[in-house]
Amino acid sequence: xxxxxxxxxxxxSHPLVAEVMVPFAEQVAEAxxxxxxxxxxxxxxxxxxxxxxxxxxxxxxITFGVQGYSPGRFKTTNIAELPFLGDSAEAVSVAYWRTxxxxxxxxxxxxxxxxxxxxxxxxGQVFTKGRDLTSVDAIKxxxxxxxGGIVHEIxxxxxxxxxxxxxxxxxELLSQGVADxxxxxxxxxxxxxxxxxxxxxxxxxxxxxxxxxxxxxxxxKWESLPEEDKAAIDSVSGEALARLAGQMWDRVDAxxxxxxxxxxxxxxxxxxxxxxxxxxxxxVIDAKLAEVSETGVxxxxxxxxxxxxxxxxxTE
Amino acid sequence: MSNWPVGASILFVLLLSGMPISLALAAVGTIGTAAIIxxxxxxxxxxxxxxxxxxxxxxxxxxxxxxxxxxVVQSGIAEELYRSANAWLRHRRGGLAMATVVACGGFSxxxxxxxxxxxxxxxIALPSMRRFGYPDDLSTASIAAGGTLGILIPPSVILVxxxxxxxxxxxxLFLAGIVPGLIGVLGYAIAVMISVxxxxxxxxxxxxxPLAARIRSLxxxxxALALFVFVMGGIYLGVFTPTExxxxxxxxxxxxxxxxxxxxxxxxxxxxFETAKTTAxxxxxxxxxxxxxxxxxxxxxTGDMQIALTFFGDSPTAVILTILAIYLVxxxxxxxxxxxxxxxxxxxxxxxxxxxxLIWFGxxxxxxxxxxxxxxxxxxxxxVLRSVVPDVALKTIFxxxxxxxxxxxxxxxxxxxxxxxxxFIPAHM
Amino acid sequence: MSRAPSLPSPAGxxxxxxxxxxxxxxxxxxxxxxxxxxxxxxxxxxxxxATELTEILLACVIFIGLPAVSLDDEHVTxxxxxxxxxxxxxxxRRAILLLASGVVLAVIAWRLWAHAGQIAGxxxxxxxxxxxxxPVAYLCAICTGLAAGITFAAAMRxxxx
Ligand code: NA
Ligand code: NA
Numbered sequence: 001x002x003x004x005x006x007x008x009x010x011x012x013s014h015p016l017v018a019e020v021m022v023p024f025a026e027q028v029a030e031a032x033x034x035x036x037x038x039x040x041x042x043x044x045x046x047x048x049x050x051x052x053x054x055x056x057x058x059x060x061x062i063t064f065g066v067q068g069y070s071p072g073r074f075k076t077t078n079i080a081e082l083p084f085l086g087d088s089a090e091a092v093s094v095a096y097w098r099t100x101x102x103x104x105x106x107x108x109x110x111x112x113x114x115x116x117x118x119x120x121x122x123x124g125q126v127f128t129k130g131r132d133l134t135s136v137d138a139i140k141x142x143x144x145x146x147x148g149g150i151v152h153e154i155x156x157x158x159x160x161x162x163x164x165x166x167x168x169x170x171x172e173l174l175s176q177g178v179a180d181x182x183x184x185x186x187x188x189x190x191x192x193x194x195x196x197x198x199x200x201x202x203x204x205x206x207x208x209x210x211x212x213x214x215x216x217x218x219x220x221k222w223e224s225l226p227e228e229d230k231a232a233i234d235s236v237s238g239e240a241l242a243r244l245a246g247q248m249w250d251r252v253d254a255x256x257x258x259x260x261x262x263x264x265x266x267x268x269x270x271x272x273x274x275x276x277x278x279x280x281x282x283x284v285i286d287a288k289l290a291e292v293s294e295t296g297v298x299x300x301x302x303x304x305x306x307x308x309x310x311x312x313x314x315t316e
Numbered sequence: 317m318s319n320w321p322v323g324a325s326i327l328f329v330l331l332l333s334g335m336p337i338s339l340a341l342a343a344v345g346t347i348g349t350a351a352i353i354x355x356x357x358x359x360x361x362x363x364x365x366x367x368x369x370x371x372x373x374x375x376x377x378x379x380x381x382x383x384x385x386x387x388v389v390q391s392g393i394a395e396e397l398y399r400s401a402n403a404w405l406r407h408r409r410g411g412l413a414m415a416t417v418v419a420c421g422g423f424s425x426x427x428x429x430x431x432x433x434x435x436x437x438x439x440i441a442l443p444s445m446r447r448f449g450y451p452d453d454l455s456t457a458s459i460a461a462g463g464t465l466g467i468l469i470p471p472s473v474i475l476v477x478x479x480x481x482x483x484x485x486x487x488x489l490f491l492a493g494i495v496p497g498l499i500g501v502l503g504y505a506i507a508v509m510i511s512v513x514x515x516x517x518x519x520x521x522x523x524x525x526p527l528a529a530r531i532r533s534l535x536x537x538x539x540a541l542a543l544f545v546f547v548m549g550g551i552y553l554g555v556f557t558p559t560e561x562x563x564x565x566x567x568x569x570x571x572x573x574x575x576x577x578x579x580x581x582x583x584x585x586x587x588x589f590e591t592a593k594t595t596a597x598x599x600x601x602x603x604x605x606x607x608x609x610x611x612x613x614x615x616x617x618t619g620d621m622q623i624a625l626t627f628f629g630d631s632p633t634a635v636i637l638t639i640l641a642i643y644l645v646x647x648x649x650x651x652x653x654x655x656x657x658x659x660x661x662x663x664x665x666x667x668x669x670x671x672x673x674l675i676w677f678g679x680x681x682x683x684x685x686x687x688x689x690x691x692x693x694x695x696x697x698x699x700v701l702r703s704v705v706p707d708v709a710l711k712t713i714f715x716x717x718x719x720x721x722x723x724x725x726x727x728x729x730x731x732x733x734x735x736x737x738x739x740f741i742p743a744h745m
Numbered sequence: 746m747s748r749a750p751s752l753p754s755p756a757g758x759x760x761x762x763x764x765x766x767x768x769x770x771x772x773x774x775x776x777x778x779x780x781x782x783x784x785x786x787x788x789x790x791x792x793x794x795a796t797e798l799t800e801i802l803l804a805c806v807i808f809i810g811l812p813a814v815s816l817d818d819e820h821v822t823x824x825x826x827x828x829x830x831x832x833x834x835x836x837x838r839r840a841i842l843l844l845a846s847g848v849v850l851a852v853i854a855w856r857l858w859a860h861a862g863q864i865a866g867x868x869x870x871x872x873x874x875x876x877x878x879x880p881v882a883y884l885c886a887i888c889t890g891l892a893a894g895i896t897f898a899a900a901m902r903x904x905x906x
Pocket of ligand 2: 648689
């Protein structure tokens with residue numbers, strides 16, 4: 001009998017814990033007929049960005065987190081974070097896992113762990129207060145809270161003034177008027193209680209960015225498991241786990257959108273706006289793909305595969 | 317999994333042997349963690365804990381608020397605060413001691429540390445109180461107690477730590493400290509009156525200044541007032557975030573130093589050097605506490621503690637009174653920051669589950685920490701007084717502090733019964 | 746628990762150097778906030794990377810300040826009963842404690858160094874400016890090692906007072 005300790009930096013009620021990690025733990029126990037159980041820790045062992053190394057160093061057996069919290073470390077993540085990929089986190093997540101399994105894994109970024117899943121959040125959109133978002137240059141000069149990474153570059157390219165700060169500070173930045181807009185998925189706007197602080201939303205088809213997540217396991221611990229348990233865990237991780245997570249993000253995005261009803265007026269971007277955004281963001285996309293290619297994985301080919309898989313996953 | 321009683325006992329022995337708190341915490345935390353997850357992972361966690369937490373943007377306010385306080389000390393506005401408070405209170409019996417308390421409150425509004433407030437006011441208020449024949453126990457106690465307000469009236473280093481540990485809005489915590497801080501000033505002034513009456517001390521009373529002169533004396537407080545309004549107003553109006561307010565406040569205090577004609581390159585570097593050392597010292601306690609907290613979490617002590625907190629019943633009142641009792645006992649022995657870092661991560665989930673507002677709990681924790689600064693045997697502010705005026709016995713200082721501690725207990729009771737005193741201002745932010 | 750007041754130290758130049766370095770860094774931290782806030786309001790142009798530069802400066806101030814704390818013996822300790830022990834055993838207690846503290850600092854330095862190597866291994870950078878993080882971690886390791894050395898040296902010396 002083995003107990004795997006899962007490090008956790010989120011409150012137990014967070015949907016990523018309650019609706020992904022807890023069901024996953026149950027599935028592992030079920031698939032291994034109780035030989036392997038996953039124990040989710042109640043208190044964090046360190047800041048979110050430290051969690052990948054917690055798995056590498058064996059401090060916890062399983063950890064999850066956001067690749068973007070360790071800048072410079074994961075270049076292949078770019079593939080999943082690009083604008084205009086898709087409206088469904090489930091489709092994007094499943095496609096991301098398949099692309100990862102087929103191509104991205106060759107970059108070697110995850111060689112020191114066993115990868116249980118990679119997946120993404122729902123699409124990030126634009127939210128502001130007191131701004132008409134229907135014109136082509138609507139975003140120009142808006143002080144937009146960003147977390148860094150690709151979102152910072154996207155905000156800059158579309159003419160916003162990026163205001164840096166962690167997502168936990170988003171409320172503070174918006175309520176105090178330090179920022180007057182934010183790039184976020186629907187779920188996060190609701191989760192961080194920002195709805196009263198915003199009144200306009202711009203929904204860009206396919207979204208402006210996604211956030212990439214990982215769930216990984218300590219390699220030595222993985223290798224110490226008997227073959228039948230490994231096979232059992234494999235049967236509930238990988239694509240299945242990516243799908244579970246993507247479905248959760250889609251559910252909470254829908255709930256967030258419903259909560260905005262009557263409080264935030266959401267406009268779908270016009271063709272002219274989409275065309276303008278596409279032109280503005282092409283240099284970001286090119287630069288990100290070039291970064292992926294630095295790892296030895298062909299960035300353009302990976303994106304092509306990713307898009308094909310998104311289309312395929314969307315029709316399944 | 318539950319070897320924590322062994323770890324806690326070893327920690328206790330190491331602390332009593334005089335080992336630096338930060339290193340004792342780190343050592344016991346690492347060894348205890350190794351016993352649970354093995355040496356390799358435990359040692360990796362040690363390195364990760366010390367480095368990954370050192371780059372926390374929110375924590376950058378600590379050196380900046382310390383810097384602000386140290387510049388304020390350098391600027392000399394403490395003297396002017398004291399002169400003005402004195403102009404209003406000199407005709408009352410014990411007026412100089414009351415003025416000390418009021419000036420401490422004023423100084424606290426621009427300085428985030430209790431020890432810095434006490435140390436500064438000692439140099440300014442003690443000489444005149446001695447000149448007028450105030451007994452040492454009353455004069456030192458009024459400074460030691462008044463100094464504790466440094467962490468309650470915003471800005472406050474302790475509230476920053478509390479906000480980080482519990483993910484609460486530091487701006488709201490700051491605003492919540494204002495009313496309890498004013499109650500504290502009032503309470504300490506009453507404590508001075510009680511001391512004077514009960515002991516029938518025959519203190520000289522100066523003649524009452526004409527109103528015009530009293531009002532004129534307020535001019536000297538303009539610098540401190542401007543700085544306070546700049547920092548707290550900036551947060552309140554949303555011109556900058558609480559995190560940014562520290563940098564803006566430090567810059568404002570530096571400007572004040574120049575305006576007051578107190579700038580010198582040498583003093584400035586000394587001020588900054590002291591700031592850096594205090595920063596290093598405080599953060600090492602934080603890292604040590606985090607290392608120990610990881611061990612506590614892995615060993616299951618948190619669960620045991622949470623059960624222990626409901627030992628006297630699991631009603632909110634029973635739990636909060638149990639916590640109050642624990643803090644009063646721990647506060648006698650531990651230094652405030654270490655006490656908070658050891659207890660808050662364990663207590664706050666229980667307190668929140670009982671339905672208490674965590675902003676309120678933050679102020680509660682700070683007020684009990686204030687008490688810890690002035691209770692024997694380990695009372696940091698009494699130690700500060702003693703190190704500045706070595707000719708006064710610690711016993712004398714602690715004796716003088718009795719009525720002040722009594723007023724603190726009354727203040728805690730008030731906050732328990734009327735939480736609105738704490739929550740009114742932040743609710744209107 | 747108390748902090749010993751600073752004593753005139755034989756390591757005067759070292760203190761002065763540490764003082765100037767820490768002073769410059771603290772001033773830079775303050776300046777970053779001011780420039781960022783003013784830039785945001787007056788020119789709609791906040792300082793890119795102000796957050797991460799502040800974070801790096803914070804780590805530097807903490808760890809460069811550490812040898813100074815050890816040099817001036819200003820770590821917070823509990824002196825509840827140590828002051829009441831017989832004078833004859835005080836030198837031994839002090840030497841043993843300093844050795845133990847030195848060992849703990851040395852272990853922390855070693856682990857920081859290892860962690861720095863790990864960060865260097867995957868090329869960890871900051872968020873916006875893409876500055877490498879590993880050199881900062883190496884600096885932290887070296888400063889902690891320095892503090893360990895200072896503590897060992899103090900254990901070998903007779904007490905100052
Ligand atoms: Na204060
Ligand atoms: Na005490």
